Amino acid sequence: xxxxxxxxLIEAARLDPDHVFSAPWEARAFAIAxxxxxxxxxxxxxxxxxxxxEVRASDRIRARDGTSDHxxxxxxxxxxxxxxxxxxxxxx
Amino acid sequence: xxxxxxxxxxxxxxxRVKALEALLTEKGLIDPSAIDAIVDTYxxxxxxxxxxxxxxKAWTDPAYRKRLLTDATSAVAELGFAGPEGGHLVAVENTDxxxxxxxxxxxxxxxxxxxxxxxxxxxxxxxxxxxxSDPRGVLExxxxxxxxxxxxxxxxxxxxxxYLVIPQRPKGTAKMSxxxxxxxxxxxxxxxxxxxxxxxx
Amino acid sequence: MGGxxxxxxxxxxxxxxxxxxxxERRMYALVGPAMGAAQVNVDEFRHAIxxxxxxxxxxxxxxxxxxxxxxxxxxxxxLVTREELIARQDASIDPRQIANAVAAHGPAxxxxxxxxKPPRAxxxxxxxxxxxxxxxSGHTRLPRYVRGKxxxxxxxxxxxxxxxxxxxxxxxxxxxxxxxxxxxxxxxGKPANSRERLYIDLWEDYLEPIAPKPKAKSSKRKNxxxxxxx
Numbered sequence: 100x101x102x103x104x105x106x107x108l109i110e111a112a113r114l115d116p117d118h119v120f121s122a123p124w125e126a127r128a129f130a131i132a133x134x135x136x137x138x139x140x141x142x143x144x145x146x147x148x149x150x151x152x153e154v155r156a157s158d159r160i161r162a163r164d165g166t167s168d169h170x171x172x173x174x175x176x177x178x179x180x181x182x183x184x185x186x187x188x189x190x191x
Numbered sequence: 192x193x194x195x196x197x198x199x200x201x202x203x204x205x206x207r208v209k210a211l212e213a214l215l216t217e218k219g220l221i222d223p224s225a226i227d228a229i230v231d232t233y234x235x236x237x238x239x240x241x242x243x244x245x246x247x248k249a250w251t252d253p254a255y256r257k258r259l260l261t262d263a264t265s266a267v268a269e270l271g272f273a274g275p276e277g278g279h280l281v282a283v284e285n286t287d288x289x290x291x292x293x294x295x296x297x298x299x300x301x302x303x304x305x306x307x308x309x310x311x312x313x314x315x316x317x318x319x320x321x322x323x324s325d326p327r328g329v330l331e332x333x334x335x336x337x338x339x340x341x342x343x344x345x346x347x348x349x350x351x352x353x354y355l356v357i358p359q360r361p362k363g364t365a366k367m368s369x370x371x372x373x374x375x376x377x378x379x380x381x382x383x384x385x386x387x388x389x390x391x392x
Numbered sequence: 393m394g395g396x397x398x399x400x401x402x403x404x405x406x407x408x409x410x411x412x413x414x415x416e417r418r419m420y421a422l423v424g425p426a427m428g429a430a431q432v433n434v435d436e437f438r439h440a441i442x443x444x445x446x447x448x449x450x451x452x453x454x455x456x457x458x459x460x461x462x463x464x465x466x467x468x469x470x471l472v473t474r475e476e477l478i479a480r481q482d483a484s485i486d487p488r489q490i491a492n493a494v495a496a497h498g499p500a501x502x503x504x505x506x507x508x509k510p511p512r513a514x515x516x517x518x519x520x521x522x523x524x525x526x527x528x529s530g531h532t533r534l535p536r537y538v539r540g541k542x543x544x545x546x547x548x549x550x551x552x553x554x555x556x557x558x559x560x561x562x563x564x565x566x567x568x569x570x571x572x573x574x575x576x577x578x579x580x581g582k583p584a585n586s587r588e589r590l591y592i593d594l595w596e597d598y599l600e601p602i603a604p605k606p607k608a609k610s611s612k613r614k615n616x617x618x619x620x621x622x
Contacts, residue, residue, distance in 0.1 A: 105329070111312075118311070119308050120234065124208040125204075127208050129308075134225055147300075151298050157316070158319075167316060167317050168315055168316050169315075170315070180211075184211075190214050324580055326588055327586075339585065343587065345591070347535060348593065350594070351549070352569075352593050
């Protein structure tokens, strides 16, 4: 199950071992989430709860369809951030 | 190096992040230069080279190795590495009989201060689901075949603990200095999907 | 683990602290012993953070900020000298200096509110436990694949603030978190020689006890509900 998907990602990592972010928006989304938590607008645990929920929802679809992901992680990250900020009344 | 403030890509997420950053800046909740600093930190200053230093020191200094296995958070802090996702570090040591593998099945928890941010494969559904159900198969995908009598321990970082694998020191490295050893310790070996190879003579 | 036993409930004895957020409580827990030695409360500590020069503040992570605050407090209270701190190249605190300062002045006992104690551990190493079969509508940190499965307590990591958002922020609930060992056979039905073990970190709320296996009895005895010596 998903051998090919994992192998593709392993190969990608070998080709680009210092890879951190795939696009500038990923980096900024990450840094925004981290800074907001460091400033106390939410705890990293609260953020992680939202991230886990996004990942879980996506995993369910993957498991059901037998598909695999190719690096959409920061999509979940951004969704989690947006939802949390809305919940906190910070941004919408 | 200041980050690219203006995403020229108009794709969905890029536009959303751009709008979010603008809104939060306007409200005084974030500072773009602090955002730049964080990006720079995790792109260039925090990475597996930190963990490699920890491992090389553990290999060459038995007292340090002991401290690392007893209280990794403090031992790692001795080398100046600390920060978010490093408040509770635990080092797990590979031996001839035990091989350790780390995963976060729930999201992507990872020991940032010693390894930086996780690679894409670590966060993938494929890795997160198979590392726990078929660790031997996952290791084979990474090109690592372990003898059947080696016990595999999978650590699921489902709470606050962050794990660092201490790989075995390869044979043929007895004459290498701590600095030289640092250069051969790979990120993959500290997650547990690879072993450290001695450099070819 | 050495040092602090998880984030646990923290307070300084003089004043009841007003933590504005969970992150503050945790931050304070990490410098707790040193701040106890200096006998400062959380407001003074927060003020020390506010006094960090703006350029340094913006360039620092939260961890670096409270380290800076801890430095300020330790120096101002005469527990270390600025020269001792600067002796390190990056001018950051040597954890051993904090430890020495604490040893010299005595550790401060920590408690959440006057009279409250850190929660006792329900489980001990070696206890057999079962992961609850929760299917909560809200957030949970209990991985699906372990629900309803039986494992053994491998280690007690100590007390952590449990972010139970199911409680709608009714308050954090510090509790013990454990490394629980599961055999791959139990989780996945693997053959006996698979030699795979999983260590999963689970909060106490996620676990229920299993009665210890009854010891084999050499003499026959009517079992009157006893489950063996404990």
